[in-house]
Amino acid sequence: QLQLVESGGGSVQPGGSLRLSCATSEFTLDDYSISWFRQTPGKERDRVSCLSKRSDRTYYLEAVKGRFTISRDNAKNTVYLQMNSLKPEDTAVYYCAARRGLCSPYEKDYDYWGQGTQVTVSS
Numbered sequence: 405q406l407q408l409v410e411s412g413g414g415s416v417q418p419g420g421s422l423r424l425s426c427a428t429s430e431f432t433l434d435d436y437s438i439s440w441f442r443q444t445p446g447k448e449r450d451r452v453s454c455l456s457k458r459s460d461r462t463y464y465l466e467a468v469k470g471r472f473t474i475s476r477d478n479a480k481n482t483v484y485l486q487m488n489s490l491k492p493e494d495t496a497v498y499y500c501a502a503r504r505g506l507c508s509p510y511e512k513d514y515d516y517w518g519q520g521t522q523v524t525v526s527s
Contacts, residue, residue, distance in 0.1 A: 413521030424485040426500030438483040442496035454507035490525045
């Protein structure tokens with residue numbers, strides 16, 4: 405089973421920033437479209453952002469546009485989610501996911517998932 409590993413979560417005050425990382429040693433992330441999803445208790449996962457494979461095409465949830473930025477460092481085989489101006493409603497477990505095809509908003513379309521990292525925004 406191919407694995408993705410997320411890191412960078414934590415607790416921050418409203419208005420603060422965090423950078424999440426998604427990495428793997430088992431395949432080349434640039435060959436996959438990578439999405440970040442988030443989930444709060446009792447709710448389904450929502451796609452926050454996606455970076456299409458082998459391109460710079462990005463997608464963002466309306467609620468995070470202008471605050472979050474997804475990027476890829478091919479040398480480090482890592483995808484990042486830079487989260488600025490964080491709000492309490494951004495509190496969730498964040499997951500990265502990979503699929504061979506183009507970006508999709510549906511979690512069922514993704515082949516590989518990380519274990520999740522908790523982000524808590526609270527004063």
